[in-house]
Structure formats: C-alpha cells, structure tokens
Amino acid sequence: MAGMRRIGQRLRGTFSWGYLFFLYLPILILPLFSFNDSYYISFPLKGFTTRWYQELSADPSILGALLTSLQIACAAAVLSTLLGLMSARALTRHRVRGEKSLLGVIMLPLVVPELIIGVSLLTMLNHASAGLGKWAVVLGHVLICYPFSVAILMSRMEGFDKSLEEASLDLGSTHWQTFRWVVLPLALPGVIASVLLTFTISFDEFLIAFFLSSNEPTLPVYIWGQLRFPKKLPSTLALGTAIIFVSFAVVAFAEWLRRRDAPKKEASQ
Amino acid sequence: MRKNSVPYWLLSPGILLVSVVLLLPLAILFVASFWGMAQGGEFDTSLTFANYQKMLERPGYATIFLRSIGISSAVTLLTIALAYPIAYYVAFDVRHRKILWLVLITLPFWTSYLLRVFAWKVILGWNGILNSGLVSLGIIDQPIGILLYNPLSVIITLSHAWATFAILPIYLSLEKIDRNLLDAASDLGDSPWRSFLRITLPLSMPGVIAAALIIFIPTVGDYITPALVGGPDGLMVSNLIQAQFGRANNWPFGAALSVVSIACVTLLALMFTAFARKLTARIH
Amino acid sequence: MTTDKRPAVELQQVSKCFGDFRALDNISLAIHEAEFFSILGPSGCGKSTMLRLIAGLEHADSGKLMIGDRDMAEVPAYGRPCNMVFQNYAIFPHLSVGDNVAYGLRNAGLKKRALEEKIENMLNAVQLAGLEKRKPDQLSGGQRQRVALARALVREPKVLLLDEPLGALDKSLREQMQHELRELQQSVGITFILVTHDQEEALSMSDRIAVMSEGRILQIATPLDIYEQPNCSHVATFIGDMNFIDATTDDVQDDGSVEVIVPGFGRLRFNQRLPSERRGLAHRVAIRPEKLRISRQQTEAELCVSGLVVTSSYWGDQSQFQITVDGCDTPVTVAAHNVGQSGETPPARGERVWLSARPGAFLRFEN
Numbered sequence: 001m002a003g004m005r006r007i008g009q010r011l012r013g014t015f016s017w018g019y020l021f022f023l024y025l026p027i028l029i030l031p032l033f034s035f036n037d038s039y040y041i042s043f044p045l046k047g048f049t050t051r052w053y054q055e056l057s058a059d060p061s062i063l064g065a066l067l068t069s070l071q072i073a074c075a076a077a078v079l080s081t082l083l084g085l086m087s088a089r090a091l092t093r094h095r096v097r098g099e100k101s102l103l104g105v106i107m108l109p110l111v112v113p114e115l116i117i118g119v120s121l122l123t124m125l126n127h128a129s130a131g132l133g134k135w136a137v138v139l140g141h142v143l144i145c146y147p148f149s150v151a152i153l154m155s156r157m158e159g160f161d162k163s164l165e166e167a168s169l170d171l172g173s174t175h176w177q178t179f180r181w182v183v184l185p186l187a188l189p190g191v192i193a194s195v196l197l198t199f200t201i202s203f204d205e206f207l208i209a210f211f212l213s214s215n216e217p218t219l220p221v222y223i224w225g226q227l228r229f230p231k232k233l234p235s236t237l238a239l240g241t242a243i244i245f246v247s248f249a250v251v252a253f254a255e256w257l258r259r260r261d262a263p264k265k266e267a268s269q
Numbered sequence: 270m271r272k273n274s275v276p277y278w279l280l281s282p283g284i285l286l287v288s289v290v291l292l293l294p295l296a297i298l299f300v301a302s303f304w305g306m307a308q309g310g311e312f313d314t315s316l317t318f319a320n321y322q323k324m325l326e327r328p329g330y331a332t333i334f335l336r337s338i339g340i341s342s343a344v345t346l347l348t349i350a351l352a353y354p355i356a357y358y359v360a361f362d363v364r365h366r367k368i369l370w371l372v373l374i375t376l377p378f379w380t381s382y383l384l385r386v387f388a389w390k391v392i393l394g395w396n397g398i399l400n401s402g403l404v405s406l407g408i409i410d411q412p413i414g415i416l417l418y419n420p421l422s423v424i425i426t427l428s429h430a431w432a433t434f435a436i437l438p439i440y441l442s443l444e445k446i447d448r449n450l451l452d453a454a455s456d457l458g459d460s461p462w463r464s465f466l467r468i469t470l471p472l473s474m475p476g477v478i479a480a481a482l483i484i485f486i487p488t489v490g491d492y493i494t495p496a497l498v499g500g501p502d503g504l505m506v507s508n509l510i511q512a513q514f515g516r517a518n519n520w521p522f523g524a525a526l527s528v529v530s531i532a533c534v535t536l537l538a539l540m541f542t543a544f545a546r547k548l549t550a551r552i553h
Numbered sequence: 554m555t556t557d558k559r560p561a562v563e564l565q566q567v568s569k570c571f572g573d574f575r576a577l578d579n580i581s582l583a584i585h586e587a588e589f590f591s592i593l594g595p596s597g598c599g600k601s602t603m604l605r606l607i608a609g610l611e612h613a614d615s616g617k618l619m620i621g622d623r624d625m626a627e628v629p630a631y632g633r634p635c636n637m638v639f640q641n642y643a644i645f646p647h648l649s650v651g652d653n654v655a656y657g658l659r660n661a662g663l664k665k666r667a668l669e670e671k672i673e674n675m676l677n678a679v680q681l682a683g684l685e686k687r688k689p690d691q692l693s694g695g696q697r698q699r700v701a702l703a704r705a706l707v708r709e710p711k712v713l714l715l716d717e718p719l720g721a722l723d724k725s726l727r728e729q730m731q732h733e734l735r736e737l738q739q740s741v742g743i744t745f746i747l748v749t750h751d752q753e754e755a756l757s758m759s760d761r762i763a764v765m766s767e768g769r770i771l772q773i774a775t776p777l778d779i780y781e782q783p784n785c786s787h788v789a790t791f792i793g794d795m796n797f798i799d800a801t802t803d804d805v806q807d808d809g810s811v812e813v814i815v816p817g818f819g820r821l822r823f824n825q826r827l828p829s830e831r832r833g834l835a836h837r838v839a840i841r842p843e844k845l846r847i848s849r850q851q852t853e854a855e856l857c858v859s860g861l862v863v864t865s866s867y868w869g870d871q872s873q874f875q876i877t878v879d880g881c882d883t884p885v886t887v888a889a890h891n892v893g894q895s896g897e898t899p900p901a902r903g904e905r906v907w908l909s910a911r912p913g914a915f916l917r918f919e920n
C-alpha cells in the first residue's frame with residue numbers, strides 16, 4: 001500500500017511539473033521568438049538578433065502609450081489601495097451590520113465581465129456627454145482593482161491584535177496617530193502588495209481601456225492595434241517580453257511580501 | 270453614536286465607487302436596451318422591445334449564446350479536471366516548498382492576458398510554432414489546419430488563462446482538510462482511493478464549486494480569446510456585443526445583448542449553486 | 554488607614570451593558586492615592602471591563618468616573634492620566650524595546666537628549682538595561698512584561714492599571730515579579746490598580762481588595778479583613794478554603810447575643826446578629842480549615858469535639874484531613890502545619906481524633 005501511495009505521488013508530481021510547463025509555455029515562447037531574426041514566428045529558428053528591440057525603442061508612439069499606461073496604472077493603484085485600505089479597515093476592525101452583503105457588493109466587479117463594464121461605462125459617459133480619455137479609464141480600473149485591494153488588505157489586517165491599538169490610545173496617541181504609527185506600519189506589507197498588484201492589473205488591462213481610452217491609447221490597446229500588421233509582430237513580441245518580464249519581477253516581489261509572514265502567523269497560533 | 274458610524278464612513282467611498290461606476294452604468298445599460306436607433310445614428314429613446322424581439326426571431330443569436338455557454342462549460346470542466354491533481358499535489362505531497370509552488374502557479378495569471386492569448390495564436394496558427402515545429406521535426410509533413418480558429422482553440426486558450434483560478438480555491442479547500450480524518454480512514458481499512466472518494470473529494474467540493482463559478486461566469490463574457498483565436502466558428506457573445514458598439518454602431522442592441530448575457534449567466538450560476546448545495550447536502 | 558486621603562479614582566454608580574448582558578452593575582468605589590488596590594474575582598465577572606472603563610477604552614452606560622478631581626466623561630483614552638499594562642502585554646511588534654518605551658512620549662515634545670535619558674532610566678528601573686535595540690519577538694515572557702510596565706510608567710501616570718500582568722508567567726517568575734511590582738509601587742508612589750483572579754497574589758500585594766462577582770462588588774476591605782471577616786459566603790468561598798456547617802438559631806438574648814446549635818459542635822454563643830435573626834432561623838456557620846486544631850488526645854480548649862479521619866493527605870509543609878465529627882453529617886476539612894519532629898506520623902484514615910477551636914473563629918452567614 002505504501003508503494004501504491006508512492007506511485008500516486010510520483011504520477012501527480014510528473015503531472016504537476018508538466019502542467020507548470022503548460023502554464024509557462026506561452027510566456028516562454030514570447031521571449032524566445034523576440035530574439036529570432038525573422039518576420040515569421042515559426043520553426044526553425046533563424047538566428048539571434050536584437051533588432052526588434054531597437055525598432056521598439058525607436059518608435060515614439062510606443063513611448064506615448066507607455067506613458068499613458070504608467071499614469072493610469074499609478075493613479076488606479078493608489079486610489080484603489082486607498083479605498084481598499086478604508087474598506088478593509090472597516091470590515092476587520094469594526095462590527096458592521098450586513099457585513100456579508102457589503103462584501104458581496106465590494107466583490108461584484110470581479111464577476112461582471114470587463115466587456116460589460118466597458119460598454120456600460122461607455123454608455124453612461126456618453127449619455128452624460130462626458131468626454132472619454134485617461135480619467136475614464138482610471139475610473140474603470142479603480143473599479144476592477146478595488147476588490148483585489150480589499151481582499152489583500154483584509155487578509156493582512158484580519159489577525160491584527162486589537163489591544164495594540166488600545167495600547168497606543170492608552171499611551172496618549174490620538175486615533176489618527178494610532179493609525180499612522182501602529183496600524184499602517186503593521187499593514188505596510190499588505191499595502192505594498194496591493195499597490196504592486198493593482199498596478200499590474202491596470203497596466204495589463206485591455207478591454208476597458210479599449211472602449212474608454214479614446215485617442216489616448218494605453219499600451220495594451222496599442223499592442224492590439226499592432227496585431228493586425230504581420231510586419232509588426234516580432235517587435236510586438238519584444239514589447240510583450242519586456243512587459244511580461246517587468247510584471248514578473250513586480251508580482252513576484254509582491255507575492256513574496258504578502259506571503260512572507262504567513263508561516264509565522266500559523267506558528268504563533 | 271458617532272462611534273458606530275465610523276465603519277460606514279470608511280466603507281462609503283468604496284460602495285459609492287461600485288454604485289456609480291458599476292451599478293448605475295448597468296442600470297443605464299438596461300434602460301438603453303429598450304431604446305432604438307433613429308436616422309443619422311442618433312438614439313431613439315422611446316422604449317420598445319424591438320431589440321429583444323430581434324434576438325428571438327433570428328436564429329443566429331441563439332446559436333452564439335448557446336455556443337458561448339457550451340464553450341464556457343467545457344472550459345470549466347477541463348480546467349477543473351486539470352487543476353485538481355496539481356492542487357492535490359501541492360496540498361498533500363509538497364512539504365517544504367509550498368509557497369514557491371503557489372507563487373509559481375499564481376505568477377502567469379498576473380501577466381498580461383492579452384499577451385498570453387496572443388501567444389496561443391502564435392503557437393497554434395497555420396504557420397505557427399506548433400505546426401512548424403512538428404514539420405521541422407518531421408512528425409507531420411503538412412501543417413494541421415484545425416488547430417486555430419475554432420471552438421477547440423478557444424477552449425484550450427481559456428483553460429490555460431484561467432488555470433490559476435481553478436487551482437487556488439481547490440488547493441485552499443484541500444489544505445483545510447484535517448489530516449487526522451485521512452489517517453482515521455486508512456486506520457479503518459479504507460484504501461487510498463476509497464478514502465479519497467469518501468473523504469477528500471466531498472470535503473474539497475466547496476473549492477471545486479467556487480472554482481467552477483469563478484471560471485464559468487467571466488469566460489462566458491470573454492472577448493479577447495474568441496476575437497484572437499476563435500475565428501468565425503469560435504465567435505462568442507462578447508464579440509457580438511463589441512461589434513454593436515463598434516462597427517455595427519447599434520448601441521441599444523448591444524445593450525440588449527449585454528442584458529441577456531448577464532441574465533443568462535446569473536441564472537445559470539444560481540441554478541448551479543442551488544444544484545451544488547443540494548449535492549453537498551446529500552454527501553454530508 | 555489611608556481613608557482620610559482624597560480618592561485618586563472614584564466610580565459612582567457605574568453600569569455597563571454589552572447588549573442585554575450586564576457586565577458592570579451599579580459599581581461604586583473609591584481608590585486612594587498611592588494605594589495598591591486589587592480587583593479580584595472569577596473569570597468573566599467584569600474585572601477587565603472595569604479597568605478598561607477607567608482607561609477610557611470602554612464607555613459607561615450610566616454613572617460617573619472621576620480621576621483626581623476631574624470628571625472623565627468627556628476625556629478620551631489618550632487624554633487620561635492613567636496607563637495600562639495589558640493582559641497580553643500588547644507590545645508593538647514592529648518597534649524595538651527602546652521605541653516601545655518611547656512610544657508614549659512621542660507627543661511630549663521632549664528633546665532627544667532628555668528623551669534618551671528618560672528611557673534609559675526607565676529601562677534600568679525595570680532591569681532591562683542594554684536591551685533597547687531588541688525586537689519584541691526576541692524577548693522572554695518576563696522581559697515582555699517589564700517592557701509593558703516600563704512603557705506605561707515612563708509616562709508618569711497618576712494611576713497604573715494592570716490587567717492580570719502576571720498571568721502568563723510561570724510560578725517562580727510570578728512570585729519574583731509580585732515582589733518587584735510591590736517594590737516598584739512603593740518607590741514611584743502612584744496608585745496601582747491590579748486585576749487578578751489569583752487570590753494569593755491579591756492578598757500578598759494589596760493595600761485593599763475589591764472582590765467582584767457577576768458585575769457587582771461584594772466587598773472592599775484590607776486583605777486581613779477580607780480573609781478574616783468576609784461579609785458573605787461568596788467572598789468566604791472565593792478567598793481561601795472554608796468549612797460550612799448548617800446551623801439553627803436557638804435563642805436570641807436581650808443583650809444582643811445569640812445562641813446557635815451547630816450539629817457536632819454543640820451550642821455556640823455569638824455576639825453579632827444576622828439581619829433576619831430569629832429563633833429557629835436556619836443558616837450556616839463557617840470555619841477555616843487551619844483554625845481547627847487536630848490532636849490525638851482531648852485538649853483543655855473551650856471547644857473540643859471528637860471525630861473520625863476519613864481522608865488524610867500529606868502536602869509537605871502541611872497536611873489536610875477530612876474528618877466527620879460525631880453528630881455532624883458533613884465532613885470538615887482540617888489543615889495542620891507539619892511542625893512536629895520527624896518520625897511523628899500524622900493521624901491516618903480511620904483513626905479517632907479530637908478537634909479543638911476558639912468559638913470566636915466561627916463565622917455566620919445567612920443561607
């Protein structure tokens with residue numbers, strides 16, 4: 001029986017590694033062919049080149065899109081984390097009537113397809129005769145980032161010891177000072193993780209930006225436009241590689257930060 | 270009573286955000302679905318059921334709705350079937366590097382969705398990486414045409430894109446299972462397979478159900494994947510909706526399509542939850 | 554002895570409810586300046602609630618709280634001249650020992666030099682010198698306790714509130730800290746209010762003790778009076794051990810004294826009356842185990858009765874016996890200090906012995 005269990009474990013291990021390969025396959029394909037010296041993305045490989053990257057850095061419209069994306073992502077990350085911090089604080093520290101249904105409302109943007117969010121916002125803004133552009137995209141992105149912020153910050157703040165805050169009040173700090181000197185420092189890893197992750201979500205988001213960005217395309221919208229031109233494919237691969245590489249670094253750091261204290265928490269229980 | 274109002278002040282900006290940026294636009298979208306188009310691209314804001322009638326009368330729309338639901342169901346099943354073993358492996362077999370595994374599983378999800386789907390287009394295409402690789406290896410001598418631009422390519426791409434969302438909830442529910450239960454079962458003479466069927470699987474059902482909902486709901490409304498790898502046979506309802514807001518320039522009809530797709534998904538999700546609840550109640 | 558001083562903390566008819574549950578029920582008490590005051594009671598009786606109320610972390614539903622001459626109704630927690638040592642210490646995990654102690658002085662506007670000096674002195678006073686750079690998770694339980702103490706004391710409060718500060722420590726460390734706390738209180742000369750459910754701790758450290766039960770104060774008195782003159786059977790059972798024997802009032806004399814029939818112990822005379830005293834009143838008399846003397850021979854004492862040993866247990870410094878006195882149904886517990894010569898064996902099970910006591914050692918309680 002022990003032997004059978006061992007075999008099962010082996011099988012699952014092999015499967016899991018295979019699955020991981022499947023997960024990473026597309027992400028590995030992009031960098032591989034971004035250095036391939038050919039317009040065609042197919043085997044056999046033709047030889048190493050960096051010209052797609054050079055082409056990329058020479059294109060001013062990419063720079064514009066990159067700047068737009070960075071501005072939008074920064075604004076969305078900061079705003080959604082701020083809102084998330086307030087909500088997570090309310091839900092973890094205070095007793096709120098109807099907590100479950102409020103949480104349901106907060107998580108609602110997760111289950112509505114981005115397409116629907118995009119077209120409904122478009123319809124509303126159009127109906128209100130409000131212009132589109134960066135700020136409209138920020139609005140949509142804050143909405144989809146907000147549930148992630150709340151979830152991350154709630155999981156960070158759930159285990160907080162209430163008596164730490166009481167001790168701070170007792171030692172002469174006002175509520176605001178207590179927040180600044182005790183709550184915020186303790187929540188900081190969660191705050192950083194939230195900022196980084198919401199930044200990536202916004203930076204990578206396509207559909208909402210597609211409908212709302214108007215004549216200020218974000219990077220994904222720009223890429224979408226490029227996909228129509230076969231000649232542009234290799235440099236698009238190069239751009240994708242750069243984006244994925246940066247996302248990886250940012251997210252790996254955020255994940256590490258968020259999970260770093262998890263084992264400690266378990267041990268102290 | 271000032272003290273009791275603090276949490277509501279803290280929550281109000283977030284709730285306001287969801288209300289104004291999600292619920293209000295959805296309400297407007299709902300109203301707009303009863304509008305029509307007047308001459309010259311203007312909206313005719315007198316209320317009419319014409320958009321819904323159009324959907325019922327022309328069979329093409331029903332086909333696309335059914336196809337969307339079919340594709341999403343297949344994606345849900347496939348993704349969960351593939352995710353379960355790896356979730357099980359990480360929960361029960363991996364001992365020291367759990368966090369590393371979890372980070373590795375989560376990472377791809379955070380990278381650009383558009384780029385990942387695009388990569389699949391590059392992999393599966395007529396002149397794509399898979400075909401050219403197989404040809405240059407001499408395994409096939411003609412590129413295989415059926416890889417791209419059909420429902421199957423949509424299913425493969427989507428189950429890749431949503432893998433993380435299946436693995437994590439299943440992993441979490443497996444991780445919660447008290448290991449003593451399994452020891453007790455094998456102590457009572459259950460074979461590993463039997464104790465899996467009688468204990469592990471039922472206890473992990475909440476995770477599986479969560480995964481099913483998390484995947485099914487958004488994939489019905491996915492736009493990028495069918496647009497990039499679906500071809501004409503793989504088109505889904507969101508492509509239809511987008512077309513109404515784009516080329517076709519019939520927003521009210523797009524709104525009606527959106528309303529129906531939200532209604533369908535909500536109805537199906539509710540039915541599924543009710544069914545799942547009954548099922549788990551029978552197990553316990 | 555200190556009753557002529559004005560109170561440092563005063564509660565007047567304070568009540569506090571959590572929903573329908575009455576955690577504090579009409580509490581009135583006055584705590585003197587520089588007093589070591591203990592609040593003693595079983596778990597859940599409202600001790601922490603009372604302390605948190607004084608600290609400003611809870612708010613009373615009704616009643617009045619004064620600290621010094623100030624009404625605290627409108628004063629928030631951070632404005633009150635009292636500081637608290639929390640049950641779990643609540644040390645800030647993200648700050649070093651030094652920063653923890655300095656936390657309460659952030660708003661004081663001290664110069665860097667003065668601040669450092671103050672912290673150093675404080676750490677010396679609680680014997681933590683040299684540890685200011687440590688993080689809290691590198692401290693032992695006793696050290697954490699001292700950090701919590703230093704952090705509160707460095708603000709020079711009028712009143713120090715301690716919520717079971719020694720509960721988490723092991724026995725020997727607890728005894729050492731009890732001693733240190735008492736010394737510290739005497740050297741800083743401020744009011745200490747200590748919450749505990751450890752009666753020995755309360756008895757050995759306090760100037761006065763308040764015994765609580767279910768949100769009410771049963772008795773406030775010096776340790777001696779609490780032990781020797783408990784005002785109700787609750788207090789008598791909660792503090793120390795007590796034998797209770799059902800008794801009946803036989804006669805009420807004109808001079809105020811009463812005669813009581815105690816089964817097995819005969820007819821006893823008491824000078825104080827119970828509130829509802831009358832002939833035939835069923836009530837209980839009580840006597841502490843160590844006030845009964847055990848011997849193998851009959852003694853000359855005024856009260857000396859005979860009985861059988863039911864159980865005998867040897868505890869090192871003392872022995873305890875259960876004895877059924879002839880004519881009394883409930884066995885009584887007797888404690889005897891083992892002061893005899895080695896080799897002298899204590900009475901064993903089944904042996905016939907004599908118990909003697911001073912009649913004045915008996916207390917009386919209504920049923």
Ligand SMILES: Nc1ncnc2c1ncn2[C@@H]1O[C@H](COP(=O)(O)OP(=O)(O)OP(=O)(O)O)[C@@H](O)[C@H]1O
Pocket residue numbers: 571574576594595596597598599600601602603750
């Ligand atoms: N925030 C609260 N909400 C509801 N009930 C509470 C709250 N705080 C305390 N209580 C209740 O009030 C009662 C008194 O609590 P308190 O903490 O004062 O007890 P305690 O005497 O300190 O007990 P222990 O010795 O166990 O610390 C308990 O029954 C407790 O359940």
Ligand SMILES: [Mg+2]
Pocket residue numbers: 600601602640716
């Ligand atoms: Mg307590």
